[in-house]
Amino acid sequence: MPDITTLGRHLRDEDGLDDTDTADVIPGHPLGVKPSGNALFAARNLRNAIGTIGLLPDELVLILLEFFDCSDLLRLGRTCKAFYAFTRAEDLWKTLFIRSPPASFTWRGTWRATYLNLAPSRVASVDCSSLFSDALHRPFYCAHISLEPYASNIPAGNQIVRLSDLSPEEFQEKWSNTPFILTQPVKDWPAYHQWSVETLLPKHGETPFRAEAVDWHLRTYVDYMKNNSDESPLYLFDKAFVPKMGLKVGPIDQEPGTAYWPPSCFGEDFFSVLGNDRPDRQWLIIGPERSGSTFHKDPNATSAWNAVIRGSKYWIMFPSSSKLPPPPGVYVSDDQSEVTSPLSIAEWLLGFHAEARRTQGCIEGICREGEILHVPSGWWHLVVNLEPAIAITQNFIPRAHLTAALDFLSNKADQISGFRKDVVNPYEQFVAKMQESHPELLKSALDELSKKTEGKKRKWDDIVRGNASTDANAEPDAGGFSFGFGGDDSDVDIP
Ligand SMILES: O=C(O)CCC(=O)C(=O)O
Numbered sequence: 189m190p191d192i193t194t195l196g197r198h199l200r201d202e203d204g205l206d207d208t209d210t211a212d213v214i215p216g217h218p219l220g221v222k223p224s225g226n227a228l229f230a231a232r233n234l235r236n237a238i239g240t241i242g243l244l245p246d247e248l249v250l251i252l253l254e255f256f257d258c259s260d261l262l263r264l265g266r267t268c269k270a271f272y273a274f275t276r277a278e279d280l281w282k283t284l285f286i287r288s289p290p291a292s293f294t295w296r297g298t299w300r301a302t303y304l305n306l307a308p309s310r311v312a313s314v315d316c317s318s319l320f321s322d323a324l325h326r327p328f329y330c331a332h333i334s335l336e337p338y339a340s341n342i343p344a345g346n347q348i349v350r351l352s353d354l355s356p357e358e359f360q361e362k363w364s365n366t367p368f369i370l371t372q373p374v375k376d377w378p379a380y381h382q383w384s385v386e387t388l389l390p391k392h393g394e395t396p397f398r399a400e401a402v403d404w405h406l407r408t409y410v411d412y413m414k415n416n417s418d419e420s421p422l423y424l425f426d427k428a429f430v431p432k433m434g435l436k437v438g439p440i441d442q443e444p445g446t447a448y449w450p451p452s453c454f455g456e457d458f459f460s461v462l463g464n465d466r467p468d469r470q471w472l473i474i475g476p477e478r479s480g481s482t483f484h485k486d487p488n489a490t491s492a493w494n495a496v497i498r499g500s501k502y503w504i505m506f507p508s509s510s511k512l513p514p515p516p517g518v519y520v521s522d523d524q525s526e527v528t529s530p531l532s533i534a535e536w537l538l539g540f541h542a543e544a545r546r547t548q549g550c551i552e553g554i555c556r557e558g559e560i561l562h563v564p565s566g567w568w569h570l571v572v573n574l575e576p577a578i579a580i581t582q583n584f585i586p587r588a589h590l591t592a593a594l595d596f597l598s599n600k601a602d603q604i605s606g607f608r609k610d611v612v613n614p615y616e617q618f619v620a621k622m623q624e625s626h627p628e629l630l631k632s633a634l635d636e637l638s639k640k641t642e643g644k645k646r647k648w649d650d651i652v653r654g655n656a657s658t659d660a661n662a663e664p665d666a667g668g669f670s671f672g673f674g675g676d677d678s679d680v681d682i683p
Pocket residue numbers: 471473480481486492494501569571572579581
């Protein structure tokens with residue numbers, strides 16, 4: 189009977205890698221569940237035992253089981269091997285855990301063992317090798333794929349530029365719309381020399397940090413990081429780490445005992461005019477290998493830097509504009525407010541990476557320990573940790589993207605995020621504070637914005653009224669119908 193459990197081989201073949209390389213051989217499923225293709229020649233199929241429910245596709249069975257509580261799942265799992273395997277699906281137990289977290293718990297390697305507080309010796313090992321299910325096998329498979337084929341052989345034209353450092357003038361004049369990696373500035377940070385998971389634990393082991401929907405002590409999160417088989421590992425992403433860890437931030441020559449500081453090349457951050465009313469700005473990011481961020485653009489049209497203190501991150505990025513489609517495998521609603529992409533990074537890599545790499549505009553690179561990457565305003569990015577990682581990220585509005593931020597705050601009010609609830613009308617507040625501190629800059633940014641808006645409105649009018657040819661400034665062929673608005677990259681909506 190063929191056993192199609194090492195699908196990774198296809199990847200190697202496609203990428204022309206050595207077929208004898210065993211780096212990405214994936215271990216067997218813990219219960220022996222196999223991908224559904226294996227059912228074709230199987231003499232026995234455990235699924236036959238689940239009766240009428242068997243009429244439903246596996247995905248739907250799993251959705252139904254999401255409505256079961258803990259004791260229902262345990263009872264159903266005792267009825268037959270197939271239901272045992274279905275009720276072992278980790279996502280079911282993760283959902284139960286997050287819905288009603290135990291008051292105290294020890295991380296025990298899986299969400300099920302943790303929720304039920306099962307020591308490893310009490311976790312049953314039931315042979316379900318005659319069960320064939322992609323829905324059960326896929327998450328396990330995705331949790332073990334090798335990232336190496338995706339992060340290697342980056343085409344020369346796709347490589348993110350690597351520089352030692354930049355001056356604020358160089359950044360402002362040439363680089364504020366280009367992703368790049370700086371190899372020097374983070375190497376001066378005390379955090380780079382001092383921080384690791386081991387060195388943070390003695391002081392901060394009992395500090396709670398936000399990891400998606402849960403607040404866990406760092407010690408518990410590190411236990412999780414070192415021992416989990418999640419397809420999309422829980423990612424520690426904490427915006428309050430500076431006060432929680434009692435850190436000082438700022439250049440070491442200005443204040444002793446600081447942990448890190450924004451590299452000087454990024455210059456001023458115009459959101460700082462809002463003082464304490466600014467939106468969330470900085471995050472500590474910790475995660476195991478394969479954790480990361482699915483495709484998104486950063487909030488409020490900000491730019492960002494992301495500094496790797498430990499580990500390394502693979503980045504794949506695309507520019508965005510009203511004329512460009514989103515990255516392969518990413519679907520955006522008409523007003524761009526909703527982004528849908530495959531559930532996990534591994535699924536995206538398996539299904540879309542090869543196409544993305546061939547798509548115009550794609551750039552990729554590895555940001556290694558002690559390096560920092562620049563994410564310009566509006567760029568799509570997917571990030572995956574190639575090894576356990578600690579990073580700090582900070583979002584900011586540089587001079588070159590002041591207009592984009594004003595545009596976002598005024599025209600995409602429903603998509604604004606990260607402000608405290610009591611900050612009403614962030615756009616008006618931002619404009620008022622900019623008027624106080626940088627009136628000239630504000631004026632030119634608002635002028636630029638209204639020119640863009642006017643330009644788009646005029647083109648729209650030309651199209652809907654069909655008077656393109658009466659426009660004195662029209663190009664000879666401007667009457668042709670087109671939804672390519674103007675030559676700029678902004679996302680200004682048609683009023
Ligand atoms: O390190 C990462 O996972 C990337 C984080 C990121 O993209 C973000 O903070 O916006």
